[in-house]
Amino acid sequence: MEPQLDKIGLKVGLEIHQQLATNKKLFCGCQPLELEEYPVKFSRKLRLAKSELGKYDPAALFESSKSKQIQYYANPKSSCLVEHDDEPPHKLDQNAKDTALIIASALNSDIFDESYVMRKIVIDGSNTSGFQRTMLVSQGGYIEVDDTKVGVQTICLEEDAAKLLKDTENIREYALDRLGIPLVEIALEPVSGSPAFVKKIALTLGRLLRVTRRVTRGIGSIRQDVNVSVTGGGIVEVKGVQQLDQLEKVILYEAKRQHGLQLIAQKIEKMDLDTLSKNQSVDLTSYFTSCKSKVIQKSIKDRAAIRALGIKNFAGMFGYEPYEGIRLGKELGQQVRFFGIGGIFHSDELPNYGIEQNDVEGIRELLKLQPHDGFFIIAGAAEKLEFALDAVINRIKNAKSGVPAETRVATQTGETVFLRPRPGSSRMYPETDIPPILVSKEEFEFAQKNIPKSWDDTITELQKKYGLNLQLAEQIFDSDYMELFESICTKYQNPNFVASALCSTITNLQRQGLDASLLKPEHIEETFDLLSSEKISKESVEIIFEGMMSQKIKTPGEFAQSQSSFGDMELEKFLDELIQGNLDVIQKQGARSSSILMGMAMKSLRGKISGEKISKALESKIAKILEK
Template sequence: MSEIQIDKIGLLVGLEIHQQLATGAKLFCRCKPIESEEYPIKFSRKLRITSSELGEFDPSAIFEKSKEKTIVYYANPESSCLVEQDDEPPHDLDPNAKETVLIMSSALKSNIFNEIYVMRKLVIDGSNTSGFQRTMLVSMGGNLEVNGKKVGVQSICLEEDAAKLLQDLKDTREYSLDRLGIPLVEIALDPVSGTPEEIKNIALTLGRMLRATKRVGRGIGSIRQDVNVSIEGGGSVIEVKGVQKLDQLEKVIEYEAKRQHGLKIIAEKLRTLKIEKISKTQDVKDVSNIFKSCKSKIIQKSLSEGSSIKAMRIKGYAGMFGWEPYQGIRLGKQLGELVRFFGLGGLFHSDELPNYGIEESEIQEIRSILEIKPSDAFIILAGNERKLDTVIESIIKRIEDARNGIPAETRAATVTGETVFLRPRPGSSRMYPETDIPPIIVNNIEIEQARDKIPKSWEENLIALQNQYELNQQLSAQIFDSEYLDLFETICKDKRVSPNFVASTLCSTITNLERQGMDSELLRTTDILEAFSLVTEGKIAKESLEMIFESVMSGKSKTIMEAIKSNALNTMEDTELHKILDELVKSNLKMIEDQGLRSMGPLMGLAMKTLRGKVDGQKLNQLLEDKIKIKIDGK
């Protein structure tokens, strides 16, 4: 296995930025876009596919339908209404959302249309109750300037955000309607060649322009990047959805470039082999009886659930499922991803067996039943008989596609920066006109007004932030680029708190805890506001914030008060503090006599073991220094 040279494979990357707009209302109703705590309304739907105007079915919709899931929705009247439940037609377009997207289009020098038509984009994964997402093309063309170079803009759309996924189970998928219908701007950029770091910089520049409008949402999930990745000679463009952070974006591009080039190398090798077509009738056999006494826990669990076990012969494929042109890039792994998205646990292939509790004797029986030759490979699958039929057809197609290179598909970004199969790429039959909303007129006066409201540049905003809060340039950039700018400004309205302390806590403390594997989504905005309020009121020490946030983000505590109680972080009375420090000085008199004020360091370390998070660090330092000086002077 060799290392990939990304600059030699003809990498092209097109970014699509999806940014929530902070208009205070949803796109086609006046509901407030707030996160609900409770859901008094619950209902379920089974979505079915419909053909386009030309009588065609979209391939991604057919794929989702094959999963046969029941969709369960949870709603709260505070954050959704009958429009989100698809029991009432959409209301008029939110004028604030319209104005905001016109300002963004003007800032990117994009050509705005005088008539905007709302379209329905077919979506049947359940994330839209109606089975479609409303979207409208606002403008085309324009450019974004990045370090003196211009990156072209393909299109700018205004659309509804999808429902929030709560959990995806075997037979059901659950969503809340809080997020459904929030205004979302989609900006698609021209594909560009460059390193993953250069692509990340383009996304950063566009994100800064959007934030400069002060009309966008902040926080996890409010901005998402979809990435269209292709390589020279690959034949297909792969869409990767759901990249939420810039560091993740860079890793996703690197991984996808490696995956695509690896699949291209696999395809080139497959084309040199003598391979026969797979017959669903002759090459697939039921082998459930062979595995009745199998030691594999996965196989036994499947049999106990009434599943069938099937084996499939693939002629001429010996060694090809486990072969890795690059580490972690295998055809077997691609097939495993495919079957998992049909709700199956995975598959076993001959290149990795015997293993996982499957023994040599069982492998030999399969070889005998399928008449496997030394040049052949086989796959073992377990699942519901009806579902297996669909899965087997998809596997056969995927194996046949492997000879051609990279199949066109939509993939999802993982937290670790890899990508996994999500669904086939949608086709043109996915879009059709919205019949409930008339064309939206944009007059020249609105366009002129939008041009007058183009925001200040990132650099100008940074200088304003530095001057207003007396921050250095690095901290100003960190807080502006973070999801916490609005929260920072809210906290800093209380003049008793140091903006430097607030910025470093939001940008460094929380980020460091995330890097340790903790979940920042567990730490709500209201939690952060409550914690800083307790600091300014003197009820907790500012040094305790890291311990409190750690307790909440790790899931040990559900609330700030619970975290304070479990860590015993209430501020200490002065009398008790003096008593502890007097005892510390008394028990370390020899050190003080020998080292004088140099004993401050080790004694401060000992004091922090007991008092960390309970006393302001500056106050503790001063008190300890005073007590040491008194002992030195007394001597």
């Protein structure tokens, strides 16, 4: 069963974060390079502080409860003392400022003639300083999608965060390559409509940004945060949506999850949950010493504490599933994972996982529960268990209200998982190290003059210039490889093949589970250089891409060298042996046998020699046999 989107009051607001193609970072002269070597290493422990109004931000408070050590890795080629937070920020990058003004002008947004850089509290470790620098460039404006004007709320210029390398129970590791790269953040007004329409909005806005030719392309260079709500529920912000196909799935999942939580709320709205307290929990560590559950025994071995809490009249509510996969028990499990706790056990799923019926009966007796009562079990290190227990209890209490306002993160499957509470107004305060940013009349006029032509005009030009059909022109324009495509086509004169390789071939390999991030632009250029100089065949392009994305091939040049030993004499010998072994096929099929034998030949020779060359030689040999 799926929810009826038009009846649950679904609203979706997009926030687009797009990296700008500058040659330096926003507040220093470092180049935005993605490197793999980090000679500099240091660690920090970020602590929570009150805002200027004397309040704690709820999102920051949640992050600080995890008590993680932050490890940073840096390379002097891509970061300096500004990224280390050991030096004040330098002057704002003019190129980034110009680009933000051009984008604001293209979106008909009202540009402020004076802006102030703000500090946005972020203490998950992604910023060494504990905050992100951001400035409001403009407000208002619109973008047209299917003859509908979608409003723009705000456009900001800000710093990108550090790149997460690893996240363990006690330590989180980041690389500083990406920290400080200029970003433009565009927040759109919420719209009612289908997920397909929202996807079209994101596609249209992405195309408008790309047509400026002042933004970066590639995996991770554009991210969509999605604000989703249904009637009567809080606004849920979903972070980390990087692909348009994923966007639709995330919206559909959140609509189902949020409406499902409202149906769960209707079931428990009359229950007295306000009196729930962790003081009512019971320590079961000694009780479980003989339990057969591997999870429980591992917890005991790790010297974890095990607690249980009973809830009156709650039997069946942990596992109640208004939609497939939407359960309160699942929500609670996600809450505790951020404290380094694997999850919880609850009464609706027991006996299971090695916890037997007699264990369940014993727990019910210890908690003094009736058959219609429920309970949950949680295990973890004592210092984290208190925070986790509070989180679970608060989430159960909030379940009566339906959909809590929170921040979640998208998964590759299109689902979402809990990340942290929604930030409040206390997370922003002025940046004291940077004076107000003024926009001159000349800068404003420059932005107006450089508003790019429409993206559909650009796609039409692509069609004409390179002889592409509309579908292929749109694919290459929307891909991460537009500039790379144009560069390759200056040397290799087959644009259709280049576009197909960059779009279809790479996409198909990704669908097979291969990692496109391993195939760098320099690898692609080298591959087509080898093809231009006839050192590899066209069939080799896919083989090289597949090898690079699966880490079976180190470089395209290495592959070309390994194949160079196969020459004309080797081809002659191979085809003669192939024909001798299949004379009966040639006698029965006649000229049609060439396609059969060609398939056999390509299985062995694919990538070693041109398919066209194999085909001509094979047809010639078969024709001579048939003449005899």
